[in-house]
Amino acid sequence: MIYVIDGSLESLLCAVFEWFERKPGKISLQLEKHHQPDAFSTEFYVHNDNKKADRVWTGLKKKLNAGWMRRFYCTFLSESTQAYNSLFEFSCYIFSNPAGAEANYGNVHVLTVAQTAKKVEREKHRMEAFIRFQLSADGIFYCGVDPDFNVLPLIMNHFKNRYADQHWIIYDLKRHYGLYYNLEQVEEVSLNTEEEKNLNRPTAELQDGKERLYATLWKDYFKSTNIAARKSTKLHVQHVPKRYWKYLTEKTGT
Structure with missing residues (x-):
């Protein structure tokens, strides 16, 4: 049966x-x-x-x-x-x-x-730790993700409490839905195919000008504080698996 x-x-x-x-x-x-x-x-x-x-x-x-x-x-x-x-x-x-x-x-x-x-809880904690928002030209912080599991319902309160004074969108590109916070409540949203592409590969026109500057400054800071002699790639990958690098500003281009 x-x-x-x-x-x-x-x-x-x-x-x-x-x-x-x-x-x-x-x-x-x-x-x-x-x-x-x-x-x-x-x-x-x-x-x-x-x-x-x-x-x-x-x-x-x-x-x-x-x-x-x-x-x-x-x-x-x-x-x-x-x-x-x-x-x-x-x-x-x-x-x-x-x-x-x-x-x-x-x-x-x-x-x-x-x-x-x-x-699933492990994936939730990793999403909370590794998600990096980018600021769009219209003042909304956004991030496209593709977690192994459907963890958006689990991370909602974390980001609502941590970024309570900002408009933001976290969008699951694998499941084609996301969370939008409008300073009062979190709403579920869905985007069309073209909007999803823009979210996944933000162009210079879609980004706020300061965002690109901040990203460059952060990368420079990350490089300056990295001690090459103490570098352990194996240990680093254990703590930050490569599949999460795409969310990290300091890893862009790695």
């Missing part, structure tokens, strides 16, 4: 509800965009229902503490089909056992949720 979901958190929670309602035995989840029907499998298309999803979410909150609820959400943000299946099995396991079942790391699904959440 295959449960087909659209990939939203609501659809995942509804799949849990439907399983307890129907008790079909062993099932697996597949995302609708990846699913290909075949003659040997039985499919059940899960329809989203706010009431069903809310019942499952409320039930999980009664069984799990805030830390585990965050792990659940972080694992969902990993966006992998394997993670969705682990969350489904984890939820069924939690509901089918007494309180404290989440402490059983001998259960493969408990372990997978914990490990996946840790990876």
Whole structure:
């Protein structure tokens, strides 16, 4: 039996509800965009229902503490089909056992949720550390990113609190949506293809004149404070993996 979901958190929670309602035995989840029907499998298309999803979410909150609820959400943000299946099995396991079942790391699904959440949290912290804004000619600070996981919901409060007096946009070029802060609240935004290209490769016309000067000064400062004799590329890459260098002003052109 295959449960087909659209990939939203609501659809995942509804799949849990439907399983307890129907008790079909062993099932697996597949995302609708990846699913290909075949003659040997039985499919059940899960329809989203706010009431069903809310019942499952409320039930999980009664069984799990805030830390585990965050792990659940972080694992969902990993966006992998394997993670969705682990969350489904984890939820069924939690509901089918007494309180404290989440402490059983001998259960493969408990372990997978914990490990996946840790990876997502690591990506969140790296985004918070390595994102560098550029100032556009219209006075908005912006940055285009392509994180491994969908971490924008997790980094929103960090940047809202840290840059509360500035208009800014953080745009996920891989998932084609971003966050825009207007000095009052953070809004979700989407750009067209041409706007995304401009965000990813800002031209001199789009940048504020001072931004280019600041970038040059920062690079010069970085070079002047770097002690060549103490340079350890291996250690440096461990702390700042190369895939994040594109966000760092001092690494431009490296």
